[in-house]
Amino acid sequence: MKIGIVGRPQVGKTTVFNTLAQSTAEIGGYTSRGQINLSTANVPDERLEQIAKISESGKTTPATIDYVDVAGVTKSEMEHAELDSGMLAELRTVDALAHVVRLFEDERVPHVDGSVDAERDIESVALEFALADLQIVEGRLTRLRKQFQNQKLPEQQSEIRLLEMCQKTLEAGKPLRTLDLSANEEKLIRGYGFLTQKPLLLVCNIGETQLQAADEIFQRFRKYKTAPQTDVIVLAAQLEMELSQLDETDTEIFMEELGLHESALERFIQTSYQLLGLLTFFTTGPVETRAWTLREGQTAVDAAGRVHTDFATGFIRSETINWADLVACGSYPEARSKGLLRAEGKTYQVQEGDVLLILANPTH
Ligand SMILES: Nc1nc2c(ncn2[C@@H]2O[C@H](COP(=O)(O)OP(=O)(O)OP(=O)(O)O)[C@@H](O)[C@H]2O)c(=O)[nH]1
Ligand SMILES: [Mg+2]
Missing domain, CATH: 3.10.20.30 (Beta-grasp domain)
Incomplete structure (x- = not known):
């Protein structure tokens, strides 16, 4: 499974990436256009060791998730063709998008739009992704119509009809994940890697001082969960990143003090699995006990x-x-x-x- 971490500039994407991927990519300075952070992280699973004991396995191998961290999405920049080669192309290959939404207030980190407004950010990223998808849909439609104007090949005709439906949906301001596609239709457009078709996890990034209000904040964003293939998680990315860099006993002590029961990493993975309809199965033997991912x-x-x-x-x-x-x-x-x-x-x-x-x- 591959997850793309997206969002407006300076909202904490790389901080989230570091927490999830247990990595130490540079944060703070604007991530430059071409820069893409990639990392593969293990999915922690306490069951592995217990199963390994039964088989006296030589080793355990957890399932993994690939994370991609890209530069911030800025207004109408998605229309620029050069983006397509790097960031967009990379994002088109992911299974799901984690959209980091800034809620933390910090004067030292100015927001590109001058204020912290999560709903506005969610809308503007959705709009840019819709525009990026629409551009592909229109380009492909023009080519198909030209190529097959005098022929009525059934396969091309159904692709044209499907793309027209995508075009209408996007023009109406709706993401493609709202379409109810048949398995066949799904297959026809899978290759385009449409961004608005990918399952979406809204990651509300709160500051340490907002921890007490985490439940209220979750309630505020709950409404987004009613959209198809969309889920919401609230986490304090900076704090979680710092926690993930401590050793295990210190992490436990701090988590208890802060009233955190589960790390952001565990919650993020659990929510992503639910969102994507994934499950874990195991194989075990004397050589190895291993966790694998499968779709429900x-x-x-x-x-x-x-x-x-x-x-x-x-x-x-x-x-x-x-x-x-x-x-x-x-x-x-x-x-x-x-x-x-x-x-x-x-x-x-x-x-x-x-x-x-x-x-x-x-x-x-
Ligand atoms: N106070 C506070 N600062 C945060 C939090 N999360 C991130 N930051 C700060 O926000 C700044 C940007 O964080 P990054 O993780 O680099 O943000 P980004 O979204 O990757 O930024 P770009 O890649 O440039 O778009 C850094 O100075 C972080 O320390 C938070 O929860 N609280
Ligand atoms: Mg970054």
Whole structure:
């Protein structure tokens, strides 16, 4: 999974990036146009070690998330073609956008529009992304119409119809994620990487002094959650970044003092998984216990394919058990004797926390 961190200039994007990716990219000075911070971070998962104990695994491998941090979005700059090569091109490849919205007040950090106004910022970034998408839609429509003006090829016609629908939606000021697309339509336009089609997580960045009001602030932004594929999280990025750079015991002490129960990292990951409909499954053996990501509704064959392409083609069945059941039993033989190990076939929909032992035919 790849998440793009976006927002207006100087709102704390790189600070959020550092917190999530446990990295130390430079903050403060305006991130320059061409600069893109990339990082891969582990998804912390306490279940891994517990499962590893059962198999006496040599190592554990967590799932990972890729983060992309880009320069701030400024008004009508998205129309400039040069942006497309760097920042926009990078953003088109992400699975979801995390839009950092500034709520913290700090005179030392002037806002480009002269005041802190979160709703205005949300609107203006949405508008710039809509314009960027519209530009692509219109360019493609012009080309398609010219190319196929005398022919009535069904595939091109349906792409034209679909793009016209996108155009109307964007012109009406709505993001493409509001469209109810069929799997086929989805496939037709996936390649464009439309920004307003990507799931959106609004990250409200509050200052330390606003921590007490975090719930109220969440209520204020709750309304955005009603939009399709949109979610909201409130966090104090600067404080969280500082916490993430302390050692574990200090972090715990400070978190307790501040009344924080879960780190921003944990909440961010949890919310992103929900937003994208992701779940975690595990594989375990003497060599390695590993966490993998899958979309809800995907099957045992999809899971097998994640682990190894050959496992998908030669898939026979999967011995499946919930991770907590396995840990409670203490061993595979015990789980088997209790009848908790289920043989699941190709169409089985993998559940959150499943441990899969995939049996595949090696001759395939
Ligand atoms: N007081 C306060 N300052 C913050 C907070 N988050 C970020 N800042 C400050 O805001 C400034 C900008 O932070 P960055 O993380 O670099 O912001 P950015 O959005 O990446 O900026 P650009 O990449 O230039 O658009 C820095 O001086 C941060 O220290 C916060 O929660 N409280
Ligand atoms: Mg930055």
